[in-house]
Structures are given as C-alpha cells and as structure tokens.
Amino acid sequence: MNIKQALKDATEELKNSCERPRFEAELLLSYYLKKERTYLHAFDDKEVEGFEDFKALVQRRANHEPYEYIVGKASFYDIELNVEQGVLIPRPETEILIDLVAKIIEKKSITSIAEIGVGSGAISVVLARKFPNLKIIATDICDTPIKVANLNIETYNVQDRVKVIKSSILDEVNNHIELVVSNPPYIANDFKLEKNVSEYEPYEALFGGVVGDELLKQIVLDVKAKDIKYLACEMGYDQKEPMIAFFNEIGVAYYQFYKDLAGFDRGFVVKFISN
Ligand SMILES: C[S@@+](CC[C@H](N)C(=O)[O-])C[C@H]1O[C@@H](n2cnc3c(N)ncnc32)[C@H](O)[C@@H]1O
Numbered sequence: 164m165n166i167k168q169a170l171k172d173a174t175e176e177l178k179n180s181c182e183r184p185r186f187e188a189e190l191l192l193s194y195y196l197k198k199e200r201t202y203l204h205a206f207d208d209k210e211v212e213g214f215e216d217f218k219a220l221v222q223r224r225a226n227h228e229p230y231e232y233i234v235g236k237a238s239f240y241d242i243e244l245n246v247e248q249g250v251l252i253p254r255p256e257t258e259i260l261i262d263l264v265a266k267i268i269e270k271k272s273i274t275s276i277a278e279i280g281v282g283s284g285a286i287s288v289v290l291a292r293k294f295p296n297l298k299i300i301a302t303d304i305c306d307t308p309i310k311v312a313n314l315n316i317e318t319y320n321v322q323d324r325v326k327v328i329k330s331s332i333l334d335e336v337n338n339h340i341e342l343v344v345s346n347p348p349y350i351a352n353d354f355k356l357e358k359n360v361s362e363y364e365p366y367e368a369l370f371g372g373v374v375g376d377e378l379l380k381q382i383v384l385d386v387k388a389k390d391i392k393y394l395a396c397e398m399g400y401d402q403k404e405p406m407i408a409f410f411n412e413i414g415v416a417y418y419q420f421y422k423d424l425a426g427f428d429r430g431f432v433v434k435f436i437s438n
Contacts (some may be wrong), residue, residue: 169192267432299326347382379398
C-alpha cells in the first residue's frame, strides 16, 4: 500500500478517537517511517514497508492510547522527555508553575529545592537546566516515574544536581531546602476522566483522595513542619476556596493563586512563617 492510501485508511480508523484524525495519521506515519511530515506529501506514491506494523500503531491510537505513549516522547517547555505508561504525560499548564517558581528562585537567589512527585522529571529537569547552580532533590512513591525521571535527568546531563529518591512527600528528605515545588495528584477518586487518561495514565499520578485535595493539604503541612520557606503547587480548578480556608486555619505568612491559560484557577505559592 502506498503512503496516500495508508493515510486515507488511518484517518478513517482514527476518526472516532481523535479530534484531528488526518493530522494524527500523518504524525504516526512520519514516526513509523522516521521521516518529516513534508516527505509524506512529496512522496505519497511510495510503498509503506511493513504496513501491518503501521496499522498496529494506528490501532493503539484508535483505542485511545495517548500519542506520547505510542512514540515514547512528550514535548514539554523547551525539551522533549522520554515517557512510557506508568508515568504522567507532562501537561502544558505545568509550564506556568515552572515560570512562577523560576521567578522566586531568581528573586530570592535560591540554590536548593525539592520536588514532590517527580513523574517524568519534567519540572526538575527544566528548572535544573534554567539554573546551573540549583540543587534539586525529587521524590516519588512509584518505581516507573523514578526510572523514567532518572533517564531524562541523564539525557539532559543534570544528574550531578538532581537526585531522585523513593519517598512519600518529603519523608526521606533531610537536606536543607528553601523551596518545594509539586504537581501532585489532586483529582477526586470518583471523578470520571476521559478514556485516554483513565485507561492509560497512572492512578497514583491523578487521584488525590476522596475529596481530591487530601494530598495537597498534607504536602502543605509537611513543608510547614520542615520549616521550609516556600511551596508552589499545581491544583484543581475548584480547589482555591478550600485551600484559602486551609491556609487561614493553619496560619501562613502569605499566599497567592495563579490561573492557567484557559483562565481556571490552577495553583498557588505559599510562604510560611518561620518557626
Ligand atoms: C500529577 S503527577 C506529576 C508528575 C510530574 N511532576 C509532572 O508535573 O508532569 C504526580 C506524581 O506524584 C507521585 N506521587 C503520588 N503520591 C505521592 C506521594 N505521596 N509522595 C510523592 N509522590 C507521589 C505520582 O507517582 C506521580 O508521579
């Protein structure tokens, strides 16, 4: 079968699972052939060798498997990260969290931070690349994120400054830390997510408890208890009010919320009163 027909068939196959079936068919075929998309247009009469293998990739996508898991890569901020099932695919809204944290690091000349829930390493790798003097200790409770984060840390050659450890929240972190950043699981356990997320992305990366904000609140308490000055977290669009009530209840020096590009409340920075 030639490229033109292969794209036509793949587009048809993807039309119930993708918003842009033709575009995704082209992305998958360029990945399969290891060619740019422009090649598909210029040489659409060329045969697709091993057509059955390409069809299998299309079938995975038609079953709602995220494109990033099929190709094993995800674009994030200014880099491309290795990803696989078992690791959250980094989301564009998390780039806002990074910019916010970067401002604090710069303004306060911070040199040592921790990340809770490292996942693919997206946040830690980008921050380490931005700040050549920054030391990061990153935690996760799951083995696949720890493995994949370490791979990305090595890929971007920041392994001498980013250490990943298996730990819940900051339980195993004893170093002096000035700021903590986290994009923790914050979705309520019974919330119905789209099939491409619920059936493929890891449960531990998504669900934060019965209400959803349980882990977020525990992170706030643990960071406060360790006398760390700043915490910056991503959160759910409906969690601003409960978090404000929580900050007022425990007493903090200062807090500020931020929105994502769609205008939804998406996270906060909190400064703690020194013990
Ligand atoms: C939403 S993902 C974020 C991954 C990555 N930081 C990002 O922004 O793409 C949350 C991560 O937190 C980890 N996690 C869940 N509970 C945790 C806990 N109690 N302590 C540390 N990490 C935890 C999950 O395994 C997952 O990798």
